[in-house]
Amino acid sequence: MSNCVFITGATSGFGHAAAHRFAEAGFPLVLTGRRRERLEALQKELSAQTQVHIAELDVSDETAVQKVVDELPQEFRRVGTLINNAGLALAPEPAQQVELGDWHTMIDTNVKGLVNVTHALLPSLIEVGAGASIINVGSTAGQWPYQGSHVYGATKAFVQQFSYNLRCDLLGTGVRVTDLAPGMAETEFTLVRTKGDQAASDALYGGTTPMSAADIAEQMFYIATLPAHLNINRVEIQPVRQVWAGMKVHRDG
Numbered sequence: 151m152s153n154c155v156f157i158t159g160a161t162s163g164f165g166h167a168a169a170h171r172f173a174e175a176g177f178p179l180v181l182t183g184r185r186r187e188r189l190e191a192l193q194k195e196l197s198a199q200t201q202v203h204i205a206e207l208d209v210s211d212e213t214a215v216q217k218v219v220d221e222l223p224q225e226f227r228r229v230g231t232l233i234n235n236a237g238l239a240l241a242p243e244p245a246q247q248v249e250l251g252d253w254h255t256m257i258d259t260n261v262k263g264l265v266n267v268t269h270a271l272l273p274s275l276i277e278v279g280a281g282a283s284i285i286n287v288g289s290t291a292g293q294w295p296y297q298g299s300h301v302y303g304a305t306k307a308f309v310q311q312f313s314y315n316l317r318c319d320l321l322g323t324g325v326r327v328t329d330l331a332p333g334m335a336e337t338e339f340t341l342v343r344t345k346g347d348q349a350a351s352d353a354l355y356g357g358t359t360p361m362s363a364a365d366i367a368e369q370m371f372y373i374a375t376l377p378a379h380l381n382i383n384r385v386e387i388q389p390v391r392q393v394w395a396g397m398k399v400h401r402d403g
């Protein structure tokens with residue numbers, strides 16, 4: 151049987167699309183997220199294609215992460231691909247207007263959550279060895295500053311550097327590590343960032359062609375199924391209709 155693909159944040163967006171993409175190819179899946187009803191629906195949808203184990207999980211809860219990994223059923227214990235996808239942005243306002251709690255939530259999820267899951271699954275990934283992959287979902291925001299990105303962009307800069315450093319430490323194990331850094335993609339991301347403002351989300355994605363969750367899932371599948379001697383260090387991917395912001399200048403008057 152193939153090694154499992156463990157996906158965090160499988161209830162929506164990139165993670166949900168990745169579950170479909172890997173199921174199509176018959177990989178056994180461990181799907182996690184906080185919204186149980188969505189996990190159950192996904193399991194039902196995909197179980198004709200592959201074996202699916204679901205676990206309700208908040209990645210920021212270190213104890214819960216370890217428990218989910220320790221209690222994986224026997225047939226899901228050989229995790230060969232980890233997709234560290236769970237994450238979020240909050241508070242698109244300037245830093246000086248933001249609630250401290252929103253900064254903490256982004257750090258707890260995008261940084262601590264990602265390291266919690268990585269730490270818990272490293273033994274399995276190393277046991278699989280050649281061909282195993284860790285795909286960490288970063289962002290263009292980790293590289294390119296913009297107003298309102300503050301802690302979000304900083305968490306994604308962490309994801310990039312952690313990915314590179316992890317790759318150094320895993321030298322010789324066969325485990326690959328990639329920082330997958332997308333730009334604008336239409337998912338529930340903006341709805342979450344604006345705390346439920348559907349109009350703001352529609353306005354951001356309207357009148358242009360953002361990437362889709364399926365576009366990013368295809369990148370994940372490509373990275374994970376490359377020949378075992380190849381490591382993609384970083385992928386930065388944007389829609390054609392998005393470029394970097396220009397320099398801003400504060401003027402009198």
Ligand SMILES: NC(=O)C1=CN([C@@H]2O[C@H](COP(=O)(O)OP(=O)(O)OC[C@H]3O[C@@H](n4cnc5c(N)ncnc54)[C@H](OP(=O)(O)O)[C@@H]3O)[C@@H](O)[C@H]2O)C=CC1
Pocket residue numbers: 158159160161162163164165182183184185207208209210235236237238239259263287288289290331332333334335336337338339342
């Ligand atoms: N959309 C975009 O433009 C871009 C997004 N990204 C990144 O991609 C990743 C996926 O986002 P995207 O699919 O767009 O957004 P969505 O909001 O559609 O999906 C986010 C997923 O993360 C999960 N999640 C959030 N917090 C937690 C938590 N504490 N514990 C477990 N799961 C959690 C959610 O599940 P649940 O709520 O059920 O727990 C959900 O499944 C994120 O890391 C995001 O930062 C990067 C670049 C661009």
Ligand SMILES: O=CCS(=O)(=O)O
Pocket residue numbers: 288289290291299332333334335
């Ligand atoms: O990570 C998400 C892309 S953006 O909203 O920062 O451009």
